[in-house]
Amino acid sequence: MKSSAILICVLLAGIFVSNLFAGQVYTWTDDKGNLHVTDTPPPSKSKIKDTLEYQEKSAAEIQELQNKKDRRNQERVQEASVNRVAEAKKRAREADMAAQEAAELADQITQEVEVYVRRLGSTKEKRKQFRKRIQREIQRAETAQARAKQAVEDARRANEEARRIEEEFTNQQAQIQ
Numbered sequence: 001m002k003s004s005a006i007l008i009c010v011l012l013a014g015i016f017v018s019n020l021f022a023g024q025v026y027t028w029t030d031d032k033g034n035l036h037v038t039d040t041p042p043p044s045k046s047k048i049k050d051t052l053e054y055q056e057k058s059a060a061e062i063q064e065l066q067n068k069k070d071r072r073n074q075e076r077v078q079e080a081s082v083n084r085v086a087e088a089k090k091r092a093r094e095a096d097m098a099a100q101e102a103a104e105l106a107d108q109i110t111q112e113v114e115v116y117v118r119r120l121g122s123t124k125e126k127r128k129q130f131r132k133r134i135q136r137e138i139q140r141a142e143t144a145q146a147r148a149k150q151a152v153e154d155a156r157r158a159n160e161e162a163r164r165i166e167e168e169f170t171n172q173q174a175q176i177q
Contacts (some may be wrong), residue, residue: 026092074176081169088162094159095151106144113141 028042029035036042057065116137120130127134 078176081172085162085169088158091162092155092158092162095155099148099151099155102144102148106141106148107109110141113137132141 024041025037026042027035027037030043031045117134120134121127171173
């Protein structure tokens, strides 16, 4: 009894589903101006706007559509990989520029501090009098040097990341071909 009920349900579902995927779809407007989309023909007084005839696709057509979809997806993945490589290279270039600017600024500050220390520390009395100012300036130069070192390290990491991403992309391309 139970198995026959399940069989009947499966058959009815199959019939229902097949009716959904085959036949005509009608678009029509009733007397009140409401738009209807149905699979049954509209009443005679209604105004038909459009009738679509659905034709079942063959297995070859379905396979061709699936192949096109797969190619588009593969192209999107490849485009995303190309964009990822380009972004990584851009970040690496920007990090290199930032490191170069930080190094130039650190050199400039260091030179200024050296001149300042020589001028204020030329004698023992001046060194004693301007000791705190000299220490602040030396600290400023050391901070600039530390920033420059950090920027160089960031640039190195960004370049390594860009190389790694580019290698991954190259390996993917080799596997595809």
